[in-house]
Amino acid sequence: MTPTELSAAIVRILAALQCSGALGEGSLPSEVVIERPKNREHGDWATNVAMQQAGNFGVNPRSLAELVCGQLVALAEVEKAEVAGPGFINITLSADAAGAIAKQIVEAGSAFGFGVAMTGIKLNLEFVSANPTGPIHIGGTRWAAVGDSLARILESQGAAVTREYYFNDHGAQIDRFARSLLAAARKQEAPEDGYAGAYIDQIAQQVLDGTAEDLIALPEESAQEAFRSAGVALMFAEIRESLHDFGVDFDVYFHENSLYESGAVDRAISRLRELGHIFEADGATWLRSSEFGDDRDRVIIKSDGEAAYIAGDLAYYLDKRGRGFDRCIYMLGADHHGYVPRMMAMCAAFGDTPGVNLEIMIGQLVNLVRDGEPVRMSKRAGTVVTMEDLVEIVGVDAARYALVRSSINSQLDIDLALLEKKTNDNPVFYVQYAHARTAQVAVNAASLGVDRSEFEPSLLTHESEEELLAKLIELPRVATTAAEFREPHRVARYLEEVAGAYHRWYDNCRVTPLIGQSAETIHRTRLWLNDAAGVVLRNGLGLLGVSAPERM
RNA sequence: GCGCUUGUAGCUCAACGGAUAGAGCAUCUGACUACGGAUCAGAAGGUUGGGGGUUCGAGUCCCUCCAAGCGCACCA
Numbered sequence: 001m002t003p004t005e006l007s008a009a010i011v012r013i014l015a016a017l018q019c020s021g022a023l024g025e026g027s028l029p030s031e032v033v034i035e036r037p038k039n040r041e042h043g044d045w046a047t048n049v050a051m052q053q054a055g056n057f058g059v060n061p062r063s064l065a066e067l068v069c070g071q072l073v074a075l076a077e078v079e080k081a082e083v084a085g086p087g088f089i090n091i092t093l094s095a096d097a098a099g100a101i102a103k104q105i106v107e108a109g110s111a112f113g114f115g116v117a118m119t120g121i122k123l124n125l126e127f128v129s130a131n132p133t134g135p136i137h138i139g140g141t142r143w144a145a146v147g148d149s150l151a152r153i154l155e156s157q158g159a160a161v162t163r164e165y166y167f168n169d170h171g172a173q174i175d176r177f178a179r180s181l182l183a184a185a186r187k188q189e190a191p192e193d194g195y196a197g198a199y200i201d202q203i204a205q206q207v208l209d210g211t212a213e214d215l216i217a218l219p220e221e222s223a224q225e226a227f228r229s230a231g232v233a234l235m236f237a238e239i240r241e242s243l244h245d246f247g248v249d250f251d252v253y254f255h256e257n258s259l260y261e262s263g264a265v266d267r268a269i270s271r272l273r274e275l276g277h278i279f280e281a282d283g284a285t286w287l288r289s290s291e292f293g294d295d296r297d298r299v300i301i302k303s304d305g306e307a308a309y310i311a312g313d314l315a316y317y318l319d320k321r322g323r324g325f326d327r328c329i330y331m332l333g334a335d336h337h338g339y340v341p342r343m344m345a346m347c348a349a350f351g352d353t354p355g356v357n358l359e360i361m362i363g364q365l366v367n368l369v370r371d372g373e374p375v376r377m378s379k380r381a382g383t384v385v386t387m388e389d390l391v392e393i394v395g396v397d398a399a400r401y402a403l404v405r406s407s408i409n410s411q412l413d414i415d416l417a418l419l420e421k422k423t424n425d426n427p428v429f430y431v432q433y434a435h436a437r438t439a440q441v442a443v444n445a446a447s448l449g450v451d452r453s454e455f456e457p458s459l460l461t462h463e464s465e466e467e468l469l470a471k472l473i474e475l476p477r478v479a480t481t482a483a484e485f486r487e488p489h490r491v492a493r494y495l496e497e498v499a500g501a502y503h504r505w506y507d508n509c510r511v512t513p514l515i516g517q518s519a520e521t522i523h524r525t526r527l528w529l530n531d532a533a534g535v536v537l538r539n540g541l542g543l544l545g546v547s548a549p550e551r552m
Numbered sequence: 553g554c555g556c557u558u559g560u561a562g563c564u565c566a567a568c569g570g571a572u573a574g575a576g577c578a579u580c581u582g583a584c585u586a587c588g589g590a591u592c593a594g595a596a597g598g599u600u601g602g603g604g605g606u607u608c609g610a611g612u613c614c615c616u617c618c619a620a621g622c623g624c625a626c627c628a
Contacts, residue, residue, distance in 0.1 A: 039571070048570060051608075061608075085571060086608050131628080173628055284626055295555085295624080302626040309628050337556050338623045364557065365622075406565060409557065411621065413564070425564095425577055433590050444587045481568065493566055496575065503591055512587045530587095552590070 001077040001097040002104070002473050003034035003045060010049055013071040014057075022067055024058035036470050040463075043080065043090035044098060044470060050087040061087030098466060099457025099525075101473045105532035106452075113475040113539045118483060119158030124320050125151050127331040128243070128250075129166040132235040133177040133195055136242055137377065138366050138414060141387040143331050145403035146363065148248040149488040149544045156543060157483040162325070165250040166316065169232050170257040171309065177235075178228035181207060185216055185227065197384075203234050210234075242387045247396055247545050259315040265307060268315040269300060277349045287314075292345035293354075314346055317358065321350075329359045329486070331408075337362045361486055363408035370416045385414070393419050394426070397546045401428035404544055405492035427496050431537065432549055434499035438534035439550035441511050445527050448512045452531070454524040464505040465529065471501040472536045479543065488544065495540045502533045 010032045017023045029049070037046045050065035057064060065083040072081035072089070077097035082090050105112050127147030130140040151161045168174070180194035184204035190196040207230040208215060215226045236253075243249065259265050269285065272278050277288045283303035287310070290297050300311045320328045332339065340362070344354035352358060368375040368383060375383050390399045405427065406412055418425075445451075460469065474494065482490040511526045513519050538548040 033568070033570095035568090035570080037571075038574090042571070046571085051570080088571070168628075171628055282626080286626095299626045304626080306626090308626065334557065334622050336623085340556080362557070362622095367621085410565070411558070415564090427576060429590055430576080433588085437588070437591085441587055448587085450587095477568095485568085489566085493575080496566095500575080504593095506587080507583095507592045510587060514586060551588090 001093055002101055003477065006045060006091065007032040007034050007047075009075060010047065010068060010072070013068055014049075014053070016071065017067055018057070023064070026053070026056040026058065029053060036474070037090065042084065042088070043082070043092040044466070045091045045093070046084075047089050047091070048087070050083075050089060054087065065089050094458075095461050096458040098469055099460035099529075101469055102457065102460065102525075102529040102532040103455050105472055105535050106528055109535060110539060112535050113479045113543070114156045114158075115476055115480055116158045117480050118154060121159045122162075122324055122326050123154060123159045124162050124164055124323075124325040124328045125154070125331070126164045126166055126329065128248075129168070130239065131168045131173055131177075132232050132239060133173055134197070134235070135199060136239055136387040138368065138385045138387070138390060139333060141246070141390060141399070142366050142403045142408075142412065143333070143363060144243060144246055144248045144387065145400045145545070146408055146488055147331050149400070149404050149491070150486055152543050152545060153479060153483045153488055153491065156479050159483070162252060163248075163250045164252045164254055164320075166254050166256065167236065168256050169236075170260060170312065174228060174232060175224075178224045178231060181227040181231045182216075182224055203231050206234050207231055245396070246387055246391060247400065254316070254319075256312050256316070259312050259319070260307070264315040264319055265311050268318045269311070271318065272314070272349055275349065275351070287346065287349065289342050289345035289349065292348035294341045294345040298342055298345075310342060310346070313343065317343075317346060318350065321352070321357065327357060327359060329361060331361045331363060334362055334364045359486075361408065364411040366403075366412045366414055368416060369413045375416060383416070385416070390419075397432070398426045398428050401431075401492065401544065401546050402426055404488050407487060407489050427492075428546060429552070431495045431499045431541065432547070433552060434502045435534060435537040435541065435548045436550055436552045437506060438502070438530050438537065441506070441530050442527065442534070444512050445523070445530070448519060450512055450519045450523045450527050452524060452527055454521045455528050456521050456525050459522050459525050460529060462505075462509050464501070464508040465526075468498075468501040468505045468529065468533065471498050472532055475536050475540060482543075491540055491543050495537060495544075498533065498536055498540065502537070505529075505533075 011028060011030070014023070014028055018026070018028070029052070032047050032049045033052070034045050034047050037043060050068060051061045054061040054064050062083060065087045069081040069083055069089055072078050072091060077093055078091060079094045080092040084090050125147060127143045128136065128140050130136050136144070148163065151163050154161050176191065176194050179191050180196065180200050181204045183190055183194065184200050185208055190200070204227070207227055210230060215223055218226060240253070269278065272287060277291070278300070279286050279288060284299045285301035286297045287300050288297050298310055299308050300314070302308055317328065330343070340360050343358065343360060347354045347358035368377060368385060377384050394402070403412070460466070478490055478494040482488055509526060511523055511530050513523055541548045
């Protein structure tokens with residue numbers, strides 16, 4: 001019996017109690033919180049439903065708990081149900097009902113952990129979106145890992161997710177990039193406000209190599225434009241390749257520039273003007289964003305006639321909504337959190353609901369440290385760490401896992417000294433090793449005649465088996481919660497617990513018989529549990545975009 | 553000055569408002585001539601930054617103070 005089934009059973013019990021007049025008026029909860037108690041003496045599962053719902057039904061918590069317990073024990077799967085403390089209900093399942101889930105998990109296979117909570121939701125997830133003026137740094141790498149993993153998790157719950165990269169190929173930063181390339185091609189110093197570094201020289205050279213034309217000899221403006229278009233294309237191709245090698249592929253690479261070329265920006269402004277949220281002042285065009293919670297109004301078209309950055313955002317958001325996305329999620333770094341109020345104001349100005357149609361996730365930045373001392377990213381000091389550097393040092397799996405296992409609300413410290421030592425203290429190896437072990441145990445079992453021809457769940461009674469079973473069945477709930485809260489790190493933490501439970505079980509309970517013994521029902525039954533653990537670890541690692549190797 | 557995020561074990565971090573706050577690393581002590589020791593068992597380590605409040609119950613919610621990071625443009 002799974003916690004989900006237990007939850008449904010309790011809801012039915014509440015309905016029946018209400019029907020029989022034992023409870024007062026009150027709406028029934030759709031589900032009940034079922035938890036694994038920390039203390040084993042509190043049974044297999046516990047619920048606080050009596051405390052949560054007592055007020056609702058006009059009874060006191062303990063007597064509601066008593067009523068529910070009375071009905072629970074009548075279920076065949078429930079061995080014991082007791083009231084504890086202020087009104088907790090502690091439930092112990094029969095060994096048979098607890099063990100049965102091993103088979104359920106194996107039979108669900110690659111579908112186990114997947115749900116339908118978000119079916120029908122069309123969702124746009126925008127992340128990374130780094131400017132194509134340089135390679136992706138460690139900060140952007142974090143969003144790549146988290147964003148892709150979140151997409152996988154949302155998809156596991158039935159959402160239709162589009163991974164999108166907003167490509168800022170318009171505006172002053174790109175101009176600086178183009179001027180820097182041109183200067184490099186001319187063997188000149190980088191402009192004051194420009195970009196420098198080996199990659200600038202390389203791209204400048206590639207631009208020159210890519211054409212028979214003598215770009216340097218062109219008039220200043222044409223030369224800059226030539227370097228802009230070719231340089232951005234090259235830089236972007238490089239970024240795309242890095243991301244691909246990192247296991248992250250976007251469905252849509254959206255070009256900011258296209259919004260200006262297609263007239264989408266003008267249309268967005270016209271739309272807002274029709275809605276009465278635009279005004280002219282001091283020679284500029286403004287959005288009355290202060291009416292929608294922003295600190296102040298925002299300039300959209302500057303007095304020199306150029307569009308401000310937010311103009312692109314207006315059109316881009318409208319474009320996403322026009323493409324049918326119910327929910328647009330933006331992942332931004334903490335250095336852009338000041339944008340949230342104006343983005344939300346924009347959403348409201350279009351008549352949408354901030355927080356629903358537009359959702360913004362703010363992730364804290366990644367700090368570089370060496371032996372505990374903070375290190376500033378600096379090209380001159382050689383302390384810039386790019387996505388490629390990180391992958392080269394620790395590999396894709398370890399990099400992705402390290403970046404995804406912490407909440408995005410916490411600043412992450414990456415210790416360069418630790419990276420250089422290439423130590424194996426990354427918990428990903430613990431989890432992957434557990435998976436490899438399930439695979440090798442299965443191989444050994446097959447060679448010794450242990451197969452899945454028998455399943456007797458009541459034999460799975462060792463403490464470590466009960467713990468493992470209880471942990472395995474939680475994947476669906478963990479995935480649902482991770483999707484709901486947009487928190488992929490929950491999956492990683494959960495997998496570490498599963499791996500721990502599996503290793504402990506492995507240490508206590510043999511799947512294969514000892515030499516001289518023959519394969520028994522217990523061995524065959526345990527093989528189901530072993531394989532169930534493999535399913536959970538494999539599916540969970542899949543949600544993180546981390547491989548599940550069969551041997552290491 | 554205002555705003556956002558954070559403050560939990562020596563370090564890096566967990567903990568749908570639930571019972572005795574948990575892992576990993578580091579430290580110490582143990583465990584294979586039997587399914588992979590990248591493992592397991594055990595020890596030690598905490599006034600959850602300080603102080604108030606809300607309630608059956610607060611690391612979690614509210615107020616306040618302290619500290620850190622990041623923002624407060626007709627820059628992008």
